[in-house]
Amino acid sequence: MQFPESWLREYCNPDLTTQQLADLLTMSGMEVEELQPVAPPFTGIVVAEILTAEQHPNADRLRVCTVDAGPHSKDGPLQIVCGAPNARAGIKIPLATVGAELPPGEDGKPFKIGKGKLRGVESQGMLCSARELKLSEDHGGLLELPLDAPVGQDIRAFLNLDDTLFTLKLTPNLGHALSVYGVAREVAALTGAPLKTLPTAPVVPTLDDTLSITVEAPDLCGRFSGRIVRGIDTKAKTPAWMVDRLARCGQRSVSALVDISNYVMFETGQPTHIFDLDKIHGGLTVRWGREGETLKLLNGNTITVDAQVGVIADTQAVESLAGIMGGDATSVGDDTTNVYVEAAFWWPDAVAGRSRRYNFSTDAGHRYERGVDPAHTVERIERITTLIQQICGGEATACGPVTDAIVNLPAKKPVALRVARAAKVIGMPVTQAQCSEVLTRLGLSFTESDGVLTVTPPSWRFDIEIEEDLIEEVIRVIGFDQLPLTAPVAPVTARVRPEAQRGSYALRRSVAALDYQETINFSFVEERWETELAGNTHPIRLLNPIAAPLSVMRSSLIGSLVQVLRHNLTRRAPRVRVFELGRVFQRDASVQTSEQSVVGIDQPLRVAGLAWGAAEPVQWGVKERAVDFFDVKADVEALVAPRVARFVAAEHPAMHPGRCARVELDGVAIGFVGELHPRWRQAYELPAGQGAPVLFELDVPALLARDVPAYQAVPRQQAVTRDIAVIVGDTVGHDAVITSLLAAPTGGLLRSAKLFDVYRPAAGAAGFEPGERSLAIRLELLDDEAPLTDARSDEAVKAALDAVQRDLGARLRGA
Template sequence: MQFPESWLREFCNPELSSDALAHLLTMSGMEVEEQRPVAPAFHGIVVAEILEAEQHPNADKLRVCTVDAGPHSPDGPLQIVCGAPNARAGIRIPLATIGAELPPGEDGKPFKIGKGKLRGVESFGMLCSARELKLSEDHGGLLELPADAPLGQDIRQFLNLDDALFTLKLTPNLGHCLSVYGVAREVSALTGSPLITPAIEPVRPSHDARLPVRIEAPDLCGRFSGRIVRGINPQARTPAWMVERLARCGQRSVSALVDISNYVMFEYGRPSHIFDLDKIQGGLVVRWGRAGETLKLLNGNTVTLDEQVGVIADEHAGQQSVESLAGIMGGDTTAVSDDTRNVYVEAAFWWPEAVAGRSRRYNFSTDAGHRFERGVDPAQTVEHIERITALIVQICGGADTVCGPVDDQTARLPERQPVALRVARAAKVIGMPLTQVQCAGVFERLGLPFTAGEGVLTVTPPSWRFDLQIEEDLIEEVIRVIGFDQLPLTPPLAPVTARVRSESQRGSHALRRTVAALDYQETINFSFVEERWETELAGNDQPIRLLNPIAAPLSVMRSSLIGSLIQVLRHNLTRRAPRVRVFELGRVFKRDASVQTSEQSVVGIDQPLRLAGLAWGPADSVQWGSKERAVDFFDVKGDVQALLAPRVARFVAAEHPAMHPGRCARVEVDGTVIGHVGELHPRWRQAYELPSAPVLFELDLASLLAREVPVYVPVPRQQTVTRDLALIVKDSVPHDDVIDTIMQAPTGGLMRSARLFDVYRPTAQTTGLAEGERSLAIRLELLDDETPLTDARSDAAIQAVIDAVQSGLGARLRGA
């Protein structure tokens, strides 16, 4: 929220400098994000009037002006050459006299005005535009001042340029500070300076006409006030003082009626709306929207409504037409224009939960919605109608202007529940001694009504405070007003208990470092993704949908990390990355009826952590020692094995929605499936426009964090015996089955390891192998820790292995 300091000081003027005031606001929770002067430094510029403006004799685009600068031209009018297109007799403008300094330019040095000569004509000063004074970017001509601007007055004094702009970064609980008066109320409580509350005098009605209004949804609108004003002049010019204040609040002037509504919103924090009365058909109905209804808004957008959005509709002959988006923006149909003569002024209380998030559905936000979704005082609707009416009569009124009575309807207002503050607990939470008198004084300064008991103060929140709901809210108010700078400098006292991780577990950061050591780079992605990713890459037809997505495509929660990694790959490929190896450790979201609500869970939603990786491009970076080859399934399989080591994983052919059906395996550890590894399905490679298929893996994090506790054994004292076997098996026999059968063979505990080191498949000239068979060369290691192995014992063990694979798998020795 942005506002000028001078406006704030009209409501509360503490004896503080601008810097001290900004510090006070920040330390009380209203962070001053920016503090800057209204205008840069310059001097010697006064109000002047052009008496005559004649064509320059030697230049088509220059005029020779005769200028009256009041006391600054004691010898009479000044002659000044000017090239502005609007330089004409009779207007009052800023004049930089000789010796004046304009704001610094790009070089940082001020521009000093001296006597000059332009095309042979002397000039004794300079007439200024708003851009030359750095008051705005408008360079269309001279800055025209009001006709009653006093001649000779310093322009800084006349335009109140020795002012500062404060920009506050308010947290959502400070909705009562979204107005100049609201901030002033806080400053008064913080400093003790008096709060000046201008009296709002009611405008006496001149007729009895009322517009019929019916509230059908009390859960949408708690109070609705309005009044008819007839005979106005909508083309009246907004006063300069109002235009200036709106501009310093970051709001451009639109028209007198719109400016008045915006001005009161910045002044008291209540958004309002002014309808063209003659465009309303019948009366107004306040209700929830209906599916399929449409509304053209003031911003030109046409939106489609549903039952979750509140509306104001008019009703004529039993037919209803939506005229406004409740608490957010008015409709184009009943907007005021230059032809408007009669208006209906509306101020209402909209329930915060009925407005929150609605404008974001339509990809825009408004000042009104920003305030209503945080809570606007429901007690002042009539007073604000009177304030707006008075300004309309003052600015747009005339002899024919008449006002009707205020029609005020109350459906249901917030019930303020008392909140108790225990003084002893407040002192404990804040960390400094407090008395009940101190706390009572804070509540009195804040205007919070309370009752006192023994060590307890019970506060009934006023109508403008929606944030006071629990005891901690009152504790915050106490220390905020007393001052955070009053807190004693005491060291924190807390027991420090070391949390030792079990040796059977490793931390997630250690796992990240392990993945990074395998040449993967970590990425962090949104947990909400495109619905297409879930359907295609996760096989999830019923994803968890977001009620209020930050962007239309990111509408569901992910149940797999693969879609996020594919998007990262596409992002890198558009930037011509030659090689991509990325991973993500993140949470996924799946429906699970067994999950109950707790501090770390939501009912019906399982949120496990996963680790996923993607490799695309060359297997290794370019080097001289080996030829370049593309990464394949076995490269990534080896990375997964390295992540699980020393635990041994089993890879079983399987299918996954995102992966190639013939190049995909599920990963099993101790008989439990912990994830999948495989190449991207060709269908999705084409759909996502990838030049070649990446290889991916996705694993359950809990299984990766578990590890076996190391068991130390002595170095063997005996020699290992190594034997090689060439076994012929059918192609349908998995490698893991062969190894498992060998290790389970009855060798008397001599078998220590079995490793595949060669695979041979038959060709047309091969003998001994039939079609559909392959030869596996396996190296066996035998060891007896106690005695050396003899050839007889080794041969017996090898024969036991051969018998086992023959009987169990139908294998035979090659060449036998």
């Protein structure tokens, strides 16, 4: 919320500087997000009047003006050459006298005015536009001031340009502070400075005219007030003081009636609406919408309402979206002469979220969602009527009595404040007298008993429901800066992580050490990603997505990484290696609600990575090549080390069927690694000639577990290596061969078996059948107790060969 300091001080003017006032508001829970001067620094600008404006003798677009600047033109009127199209006799404008300094330009230096000549005619100053004073972007001509502006007065004093704009960042529970008067009421409570009352003088009705109002939905509208005003002039000009205040609240001037409504909303926090009375058919009915009803709003949008949206309707159609925005059909215009002024109390739950259904928000809806004081709707009608008569009135203006339909007002339940409990929660001693004083300053009515104050929340406070709310008010007014520095009573003990587990940040550092860069993406993604890249045809949908495409929760991290790759490729990134560690969301009926879970939804942690482009950064010592499956497989092995992963050929919706593997640890699948499917490379417009992106996605808990280092003696004997070459069919995998060899009954002598060569013979080669290949494997033999003899080594090798022959039909090459 934005407002000028001068308006606030009209209602409460504590003896504090601007900065002290801002600090006080921030420390009381109303964070001052920004302090901004109304105008930049400049000097020597005064109010002046143009006496004459003659055509320049040597320029078609220039005029020679004589200007009265009061005390600043001692030797008679000043002669000033001006090129503004609206320079004419009789108007009052800002004048930069000789020696004046205009606001700093782009270079940060002020512009100083001196005497000069324009096309041979002397100019003794400069007439200014609003843009030249940096008051607005209007550069269509001179800034015209009111005709009663005192000639010679400093323009900063006349326009109150030494004012400051306060921008508050309010939390949702502070709906009572969404007005200048609401903030003033808080300042009065915090400082003890007197609070002036709002102008609420009633207007004497001169008509008996009323409009029939029917409230059919008490759960939508609790109170509806209004009155008829006839004979107004909607073409009347909004006073400059009101236009200026609205502008300093961030609201541009629209028309007199709209400006009056907005002014009262910023002043009191009560949104109101003004209907064109002659466009209303019959009376007004407040009800819930009906399926199929449509409404054209003031912003030009045509919406369809339903039974979940509140409306105001006449006998023919829906005329307004309750608590949010009026309809175009009954809007006031230049031809309007009779109006109906409405102020209502709409239940917050009945308004909350309705604007977002139609992708817009309004100041009125923002306030009604947080709660608007239902006790003063009639007073707000009186205030608006007074302003209408002052600004748009005339001899023909007349108003009817205020109709006030009270249907269902909030019942304020008493809340008990125990002084002893308050002291315990706050953490410092407080007395009953202190608590009483705070509640009195806040305008909260209460009764006292021994150590207990029972408070009845006022109509404007929707945030006081439990004892802790009152405790917060007590310390907020006393001052958070009064809290003592107290050491904690309980000992602070670090939670030691088991040695067999590492933290998620250690895992992040491990992935980053493998040359991957971390990314953080939304948990909600496009439904297409889920269907195509995760094979999830029934994703968890969002009820209120922040953008139409991001409509479902992700069950895989792969889609997000593919999108990151696309983003980088559009910016000509030559090499991309990214990863993300985050939660995914899957349906699981076994999950129950807890502090960290929602019923029916599993939220496991996953880590996923993507590599594309060159395997290594460009350098002279290594030949450039594209990253492949085995590069990323090695990265996965490094992440699970010292545990050893098993890679089993498998299929994944996002990955190439022949270049994808399931990653297993101790027989349990923990994820997948593989190339992105060519179909998705084409569908997501990834370059075809620079290698395929290679991805992995793994369960985080499996990677956090690690083996505790165990002591093992250094072998006292020398290992023996034997190389063998076995012939197997193409359908026999490497993993099966190695597993068979290591499982052979060698008495524990065979310690490792590693493939170091693959030979695929030409067709018809001797010793090979069609569809066979040769695998060269190095066997490592070791006996910790005694040296190995050739006989024992041969026996172990034979046992290994027999096992692979028995299990897989392999044979020794050359046998």
